[in-house]
Amino acid sequence: QDSRPDPFRYDPGVAELVPAPFAHLLGRMLREAKREQKIFDLPARRFWRGADDLDLSVVVHGRRAANPVGPAAGPHGQMAQNVLLSWLAGGRFLELKTVQANDRLTIPRPCIDMETVGYNVEWSQELRLEESLREYVKGSMLIDVARAQGLLGRGDDPVRDEPVLDLSVGYDLAGVRSPAIRSWIASMKDAK
Numbered sequence: 001q002d003s004r005p006d007p008f009r010y011d012p013g014v015a016e017l018v019p020a021p022f023a024h025l026l027g028r029m030l031r032e033a034k035r036e037q038k039i040f041d042l043p044a045r046r047f048w049r050g051a052d053d054l055d056l057s058v059v060v061h062g063r064r065a066a067n068p069v070g071p072a073a074g075p076h077g078q079m080a081q082n083v084l085l086s087w088l089a090g091g092r093f094l095e096l097k098t099v100q101a102n103d104r105l106t107i108p109r110p111c112i113d114m115e116t117v118g119y120n121v122e123w124s125q126e127l128r129l130e131e132s133l134r135e136y137v138k139g140s141m142l143i144d145v146a147r148a149q150g151l152l153g154r155g156d157d158p159v160r161d162e163p164v165l166d167l168s169v170g171y172d173l174a175g176v177r178s179p180a181i182r183s184w185i186a187s188m189k190d191a192k
Contacts, residue, residue, distance in 0.1 A: 016126070017075070017078060017079065019079065019135050019138075022080070022141070025080055026145065029084070029142060029145070030145075033149070033151050039088060040081050040085055042085055042088055044151075046089065047151075047152050047153065048090030049152050049153065050066070050090075050157070050160030050161075055159055057159060058093070061166070065092040065163065066158070066162045066163070067090065067093075068092075069090055069091055070086060070092060070093040070094045070095065070163075071094060071095065073098050074097060075126055076097075077094065077096050078126060078132060080136075080142055082139070083096070083136065083140070083142070083143070084139055084146065087143050087163050088146070088152070091163070092161075092163045092164065093164050094163055094164070095168055096165055096167055097125060097127075097132070098125065098168035099168070100125060100169065100181070101174075101175040101178040101181050102175065103132075104128070129180060129184050132184075133184060133188065133191070137188075139165075140165060169184075169185065
């Protein structure tokens with residue numbers, strides 16, 4: 001008999017994502033950068049700074065990204081600190097975790113099981129739409145502050161530092177056209 005846990009059974013012991021307050025993230029970012037030469041435990045020596053004489057920029061969706069590198073959408077890309085960490089590590093094209101109209105699903109964990117045969121339980125997002133909006137805006141603001149404070153260890157350089165945050169919405173046309181997603185997209189386009 002197979003003793004492995006059923007990958008499609010919800011495990012209540014799996015931790016839920018809990019967004020940290022912006023003030024906490026900002027304070028930690030600035031404190032670690034000043035005192036420990038790191039940000040969210042990423043050492044400053046590992047920050048990507050680019051080369052003075054090399055322009056790796058690309059135009060994506062009409063926006064200029066300083067280079068074509070960045071994380072694909074996934075659970076890691078939902079949290080503000082991870083958006084910033086992706087940027088610090090060199091990601092300039094950041095695909096944010098896909099959101100959808102139905103954001104109140106109970107998803108079995110793990111949602112991907114690749115031990116023998118690949119099973120993927122899609123239609124998943126860990127955060128509610130409102131939480132996703134706040135996390136993505138907080139991540140963008142952290143990048144803006146890091147750039148303004150020169151936390152890469154040099155002056156800000158749009159040729160090497162300009163990020164593009166790429167939205168991913170799904171999973172069907174009805175969901176994308178729903179009032180909830182249309183409102184979410186509008187809020188992301190102008191997050192004032």
